[in-house]
Amino acid sequence: MPNTEPSANRPAPRVVVAGARGRLGRRFCEIAAQNRWPIQGTVRRRGTTPGGRSGPPAVAAEGIIPSVDPDGLAALLREADLYVSAVPGPVERELLPQVAEAGIPAVVAGTGLEASDAGWIARIADRIPFVWEPNFSIGMNWLAGRFLRGRLPPGFDRGIVEVHHRGKADRPSGSARSLAHALGPTDGDSPGTRRPAEPPAEVASLRIEGVAGVHQVWLTGAGEMIRIEHVVLDRDVFARGMFLAASALWEQADPTPGRRSLADLWPWLGGSP
């Protein structure tokens, strides 16, 4: 199991967690509590009360840790060092600008945004350091950020198949988009390897119960094929990756605004994979 212990160079950050009652946010809170990170407060959906559907995580128990709706976020951030969020991506349109206004570093997991969201996200990047990964698994980040950036064999085509449970809201997955981008014709790391007229990588999505996340990269040449597969065996990989990203961002202690990838933070994650 990967080490989720943060290094002890700085005192643990006071963290505000959005989506702390959801599957991902709840698990993040549990890992943060195991590592003695103080949860300064949590953000819940407007119109709901503290507690709720299946009860709050132990670390965010009612009466012990403040729970606010998005209108209360700015006040909560005044006493916080870090914002960590596991709400659906579109909800960040309301939350993340408040975090930028407060000047707090952020680690964000939500997916499902549109290409038209790029403008406001770029403005956030001008104001605070933040990590926003569509997939916080270490293996997927290595695959998309390092492994697939190399040159394809001559004459090869590529495509992506992604499989998730029926409850997944976005299609294709954010990770499939990242993989397609890594394999795209505009890949700056491998100039000249693909013709400008080359079509983007095709992505196929399947929604079927019980699958936490499967991504396959198909590379096909004349009479041969390479297939690379990443399978999530345990949904905990996402919460652990989020915690590692939050720890790394905190240990980096660099107030320079800008978006960091998980791969950018490898040195603070204990070296390169």
Ligand SMILES: NC(=O)c1ccc[n+]([C@@H]2O[C@H](COP(=O)([O-])OP(=O)(O)OC[C@H]3O[C@@H](n4cnc5c(N)ncnc54)[C@H](OP(=O)(O)O)[C@@H]3O)[C@@H](O)[C@H]2O)c1
């Ligand atoms: N990047 C990654 O590695 C990764 C991994 C897994 C999932 N995800 C993404 O993370 C997001 C959450 O996933 P999940 O499985 O944890 O979902 P979930 O179990 O449905 O939880 C969603 C959480 O978002 C909160 N929320 C929803 N709408 C809100 C609003 N308008 N204002 C404030 N809070 C709101 C909910 O708050 P209430 O409890 O108050 O209703 C809930 O706590 C999704 O976009 C998912 O695709 C990303």
